[in-house]
Amino acid sequence: MNLFETVTGMGHEQVLFCHDSACNLRAIIAIHNTSLGTAMGATRLWPYASEIDALWDALRLSRGMTYKAACANIPVGGAKAVIIAHPSDKNKELLRAYGRFVNRLQGQFVTGQDVNLSPEDVREICHETQYVVGQEEKSGGPAPVTAMGVLLGMEAAIAFRWQQENLEGLRVAIQGLGNVGKHLCQYLHEQGAKLTVCDLDRAKTDDIKRLYGATVVDSKDIYHQEVEIFSPCALGGVLNSSTIPKIKASIIAGAANNQLEDERLHSKLLQEKNILYCPDYVINAGGLINVYHEMNGYEELKVFQHLNNISDSLEQIFIRAKNQEMTNHQAAQSLAEERIQQAKTRFMQKTTSSNGQVFPHFIQPI
Numbered sequence: 001m002n003l004f005e006t007v008t009g010m011g012h013e014q015v016l017f018c019h020d021s022a023c024n025l026r027a028i029i030a031i032h033n034t035s036l037g038t039a040m041g042a043t044r045l046w047p048y049a050s051e052i053d054a055l056w057d058a059l060r061l062s063r064g065m066t067y068k069a070a071c072a073n074i075p076v077g078g079a080k081a082v083i084i085a086h087p088s089d090k091n092k093e094l095l096r097a098y099g100r101f102v103n104r105l106q107g108q109f110v111t112g113q114d115v116n117l118s119p120e121d122v123r124e125i126c127h128e129t130q131y132v133v134g135q136e137e138k139s140g141g142p143a144p145v146t147a148m149g150v151l152l153g154m155e156a157a158i159a160f161r162w163q164q165e166n167l168e169g170l171r172v173a174i175q176g177l178g179n180v181g182k183h184l185c186q187y188l189h190e191q192g193a194k195l196t197v198c199d200l201d202r203a204k205t206d207d208i209k210r211l212y213g214a215t216v217v218d219s220k221d222i223y224h225q226e227v228e229i230f231s232p233c234a235l236g237g238v239l240n241s242s243t244i245p246k247i248k249a250s251i252i253a254g255a256a257n258n259q260l261e262d263e264r265l266h267s268k269l270l271q272e273k274n275i276l277y278c279p280d281y282v283i284n285a286g287g288l289i290n291v292y293h294e295m296n297g298y299e300e301l302k303v304f305q306h307l308n309n310i311s312d313s314l315e316q317i318f319i320r321a322k323n324q325e326m327t328n329h330q331a332a333q334s335l336a337e338e339r340i341q342q343a344k345t346r347f348m349q350k351t352t353s354s355n356g357q358v359f360p361h362f363i364q365p366i
C-alpha cells in the first residue's frame with residue numbers, strides 16, 4: 001500500500017498514529033477536511049483484524065463525517081478515530097492515554113462516544129481532555145436525535161417514492177436494536193409502522209417485541225423480509241453483493257455508517273434494482289447535529305429545526321440523482337463537495353486583500 005497516495009487520494013489533511021507503550025495503546029485519528037470548521041467525529045474501539053483495516057475504517061469514516069457535516073449544513077469539518085483493541089482489553093490507562101493524544105490536538109479535533117465505548121469510558125477520556133462532547137448528562141446522548149433524523153429521512157424517501165405523507169401501515173425491517181435502533185422503533189411504532197426486527201442480543205429483541213408488538217427474525221433473515229423499508233442500524237458493510245440480491249424493500253434508510261461495502265459498485269447495484277438508497281452520512285447526521293448544538297448553547301427547538309436539513313438534503317439528492325442519471329451516493333457526494341467548495345470560496349474572499357493577495361496566515365483554516 002502506498003500510504004501517502006491512499007491518504008491524499010481520499011483528500012485527508014492529517015492522519016495521526018498514536019502509540020503509548022506503557023498501556024499498548026494503538027489508535028488512529030484521521031482528520032479529513034477542516035474547510036468548514038473544527039474536525040469532529042466520535043471514537044470507536046474495534047478489534048480490527050489488521051492495522052490496514054483500522055486505517056481504512058478511519059479514513060472512510062472521517063471522509064463520511066466531512067460529507068455529513070456539509071450535507072447537514074453544520075459548520076464543522078470531518079474526522080474519526082479508531083482505537084485498535086478488543087473490548088475485553090479496554091482499561092482506564094488505555095483510555096487516559098488516548099485522551100492525552102486528543103488533548104495534544106488542542107481542539108483541532110473534538111470527539112465522543114462511538115461503537116464499543118461506554119459513557120464511563122468517555123468520562124475516563126475526559127480526565128485528560130476537554131475536547132469531548134455528547135455525554136448523556138449534557139445533551140442526553142446523540143442516539144435519540146440520530147433516530148429522529150432517520151425517521152425524517154424515511155418520510156422524505158416515502159414522499160419522493162410514493163408521494164405518501166406518513167408511515168402509517170408501512171412495514172419496516174430494522175437491523176440492530178442498540179442506542180439508535182431502539183429509539184427508531186419507538187418513533188416508528190408511534191407513526192403506525194409495522195416492525196420486523198433483529199439483534200444478536202435476545203434481551204433487546206424481547207423488549208421491542210413486548211413494547212411495540214414487533215416481529216422478531218433471525219439476524220441472517222433480515223434482508224429478505226417482505227417490507228417497504230429496510231433500516232440498517234447495526235454494522236457497516238451490510239449492503240454488498242450477497243445481501244443486495246435478497247433485499248425486497250424499495251427504500252433503504254438506516255443509521256449505520258459505511259453501509260455500502262463498495263461505494264461505487266453497490267450503490268449502482270441498488271439503483272439497478274430500483275431501490276431508493278438514503279446515503280448513510282446524510283440520513284444519520286442527527287447525532288452530529290446534536291453534539292454541534294451542545295458546543296454552541298444547547299436548545300432543543302434549534303436542534304429539531306436543524307434536523308429538517310436532513311430531509312431537505314435528501315430531497316435534493318434524490319432529484320439530482322434522477323436528473324443527472326447518477327446514483328444517490330454520487331449525488332450526495334457531489335452536493336457535499338459543492339458546499340465545501342462554496343465555503344472555501346467564501347473563506348478566500350474574506351481573507352483576500354483588495355489587491356488580490358491572500359494573507360498567508362489565513363490559508364490553512366486549522
Ligand SMILES: NC(=O)C1=CN([C@@H]2O[C@H](COP(=O)(O)OP(=O)(O)OC[C@H]3O[C@@H](n4cnc5c(N)ncnc54)[C@H](O)[C@@H]3O)[C@@H](O)[C@H]2O)C=CC1
Pocket residue numbers: 114115116142143144146175176177178179180181198199200201204219233234235236255256257284285286287288
Ligand atoms: N449513536 C449515534 O448517535 C450514531 C450512530 N451511528 C451508527 O449507527 C449504528 C448504530 O449505532 P448505535 O445504536 O449507537 O450502536 P449500538 O452499539 O448501541 O447498537 C448496535 C446494535 O447492533 C447489534 N448488532 C451487531 N451486529 C449485529 C448483526 N449482525 N445483526 C443484528 N444486530 C447486530 C448489537 O447487538 C447492538 O444492539 C452504528 O453503525 C453507528 O456507527 C451513526 C451516527 C450517529
Ligand SMILES: O=C(O)C(=O)Cc1c[nH]c2ccccc12
Pocket residue numbers: 040041042043068110111112113114133134142257284285287288291
Ligand atoms: O455521526 C457520527 O458518526 C458521529 O461521530 C457523530 C457523533 C456522535 N457523538 C459525537 C461526539 C463528537 C463528534 C461527533 C459525534
